[in-house]
Amino acid sequence: MCFFDQHRFACGDWKWGHFRQHCAKEYRIGETCGMKLIMQTLQTGTKCKLCEKIDTKQRRRAAEVDRISRWQREGTKFRASIDKSMDAIRNLDSEIYELTCERSRRLQGIGYQSSAHV
Ligand SMILES: [Zn+2]
Structure with missing residues (x-):
């Protein structure tokens, strides 16, 4: 030890x-x-690097959602922009999901090591 x-x-x-x-x-x-x-x-x-990355992506996602609701109030004018924004959100969602998985994998990894001394 x-x-x-x-x-x-x-x-x-x-x-x-x-x-x-x-x-x-x-x-x-x-x-x-x-x-x-x-x-x-x-x-x-x-915060740790992973949580900072997750936070950044969640802020970007929230900004996209904001933009979409603003565009939707304008009617059909921003159809293409909305579609692009939706794609961006889908990408961010899968990136956030990956980071969250990585975080729990890592927590399990060090959790195992730390249990050695109890
Ligand atoms: Zn963290």
């Missing part, structure tokens, strides 16, 4: 940080025994 910093993000996600200290089982320089323990938790105050 070797000691590492833990970075905790505003969104509740976290990741391992710098290696801090060896345990008694591992004496080789530059090696860790593979079991991670938390030395200290550092609050980053920001």
Whole structure:
């Protein structure tokens, strides 16, 4: 069990940080025994990269929805723009879905590691 910093993000996600200290089982320089323990938790105050990406895409999606409802009030004049915007929303939806899956895969991954020390 070797000691590492833990970075905790505003969104509740976290990741391992710098290696801090060896345990008694591992004496080789530059090696860790593979079991991670938390030395200290550092609050980053920001969201993780994935959540930031998801947020950005959700803001863009909301902006598209806004534009569509504005165009729809104008009648049929913006038909083509609305169709394009609908496509953009569909793309954003699948990108957001992918990112969300990636996030839960990653949470499961580090969740497994962190359960090793309980
Ligand atoms: Zn996150």
